[in-house]
Amino acid sequence: MRKREGRPVFGKKKETQPKAPTGDSLGIYIHIPFCRSRCDYCDFYSVAGREDRMDSYQKALLAHIKETAPLAQGIPVDTVYFGGGTPSFFGDKRLRELLGAIQKQFQLTQDAEITLEANPDSVDVRALRRLRKAGFNRLSLGMQSACPAELESVHRPHTVQQVDQAVAAARKAKFKNLSLDLIYGLPGQTMDSWKATVEHALSLIPQHLSCYGLKVEEGTRLAARVAAGEQLPDDDAQADLYLWTVGRLERAGLPQYEISNFAKPGMESRHNLRYWLTRPYIGFGPGAHSDFGGRRYSFVRDLDGYIDGVLRGGSLIDSEELIPRRERSGEYLMLRLRTAQGIEEWEYRGTYFMDFAPLEARLEQFCDKGWAERTAEGRWRLTPQGFLLSNQLIGDLLERQEQSELSDLLPRARQQFTKRKGE
Incomplete structure (x- = not known):
């Protein structure tokens, strides 16, 4: 798709603005690209060591939210999702300010699902309590594995003990909707170690589990390791891990509702279901995608480029297309x-x-x-x-x-x- 200059979706020309959808609610996605360190398998847009740009990025997000909100006037927003990157690494003060701006500028429903992704090493009880009082009501923790060697193999920045501590902190902060992310197919992983990970996760009594098969994405450090000869569990091994997981979680009361997702009845991720059920959503941040008013568009995958695009009117749109119903x-x-x-x-x-x-x-x-x-x-x-x-x-x-x-x-x-x- 050809890159478009400027900001056609949010420009002043009337014909370039997306037509507001009718008869449906809206989801909002906020991308926080900052991480303490980058995991070997990660292909999402994220940056490490750029804390010096956090304040400028906050300013850009707030300006972008304010600029975009009038286009969604009168449309109820029932899901908000802060993903990354590591949103919890951004600091609870900034996160609360962003959510406050969304609450002020958009029409949030009383029962809106408001999710925060977090790494176990970047949360504590006091911060989670402040976030919970601000309106966050769903927490998604990147556990990934209960095996220290597997965490180290992909350079995850946390320990198994920190997972347990983060879950305990979430409960003390009165989060009643907790999701854990797990990965199968990690270097050195066996059926026994994966079963131990799943059982450990179940012992933490989550309402939701996301279980992703490891994918070797081009350009990642993991891809370089595989190219150099490192062996990973093959497709047949991953299939065995996956099928065992589906049965085990069904018996544990978390039936499968999507290829990689399992939840207690009524606790499915409402925001992620938006994508799979083709419901409209607006994204903010570098690399964020939107599907709004019959038009799909995305922003540049560049932190500085995004900040410059919002605050100084530079190039912001990476791709844009109109999608007819048929x-x-x-x-x-x-x-x-x-x-x-x-x-x-x-x-x-x-x-x-x-x-x-x-x-x-x-x-x-x-x-x-x-x-x-x-x-x-x-x-x-x-x-x-x-x-x-x-x-x-x-x-x-x-x-x-x-x-x-x-x-x-x-x-x-x-x-x-x-x-x-x-x-």
Whole structure:
């Protein structure tokens, strides 16, 4: 996608502003890129050793929030998510100021879910209490592993003991919605060590668990290590870890609701569900993405560039595109099939005016192989075995969707040609 100069989404020209969506609520994402240190596997936009820019970044975020809020006037905001980076490393005073600005500028609902990502080494009881009183009501801790050697292998900045202390601090601060992040497939990890990690996490009684398979992202230190010959658990080993996890967490009362996410009933991440259910959201910060008013856009992945773009009117937009409703049918398949909710024929037909039959025929074949299932409510979803092949299976369905659309367009094209020829 071609990079656009200036800020077309937030410019003064009326035609470049996104049209406010109607009949839906809105989510807000705040990206805090600062970290104490960078983990070997991390591909998110983050910076270490740039604490000198925190105050300028705060000023830019506050200005950007104030500038953007009028575009969402009258739209209820029911989820706010502070991600990173390490938001807790940014300091509770700045975080409270940012949330206060959102509460003032946007129309937050009384039951809004307000999440803070944190590393176990960067929180304490006093800071968490202040954050809780300011309105944060969901905490997501990056635990990753309960094995010290595995944490050290990817240069995580915390210890297992600090995880336990952070959870205890969260409980004392009266956080009732706690999520823990775990990673399977770490260097040196075995089935026994992964089981120990999951059991340790369950002993902390979280309301939500995110369990991610380790991916070697290009340009990371982990990618360089693998290129140099380091061995990681292979795909088959990761599949075994994953399938065991799905069963164990189901028995523990945290059923799977998305490929990588598990929660007690009613405690699913409402903000993350926005992405998978294609609901609108606005992001702030370098590398942050938005989907608002039928337009998708993202900001530059550069701390200084973002600050300069907001405060001095420099280049801010990295990419921007208008997404017609019909083209979102592919997103419906890609994102909904990540969830346990899955897809439904008349939901698809009624929203995108497309034939579901070719997809259903293929889903029935997937069902025969144990990769998909039809629920009692008539919805189609992937099984845990199907989730392991989700990229391949969803790609197959997207091809059939495209073929169906082309076959639908051809008769109409012929009709138009015949009509023009007879004029």
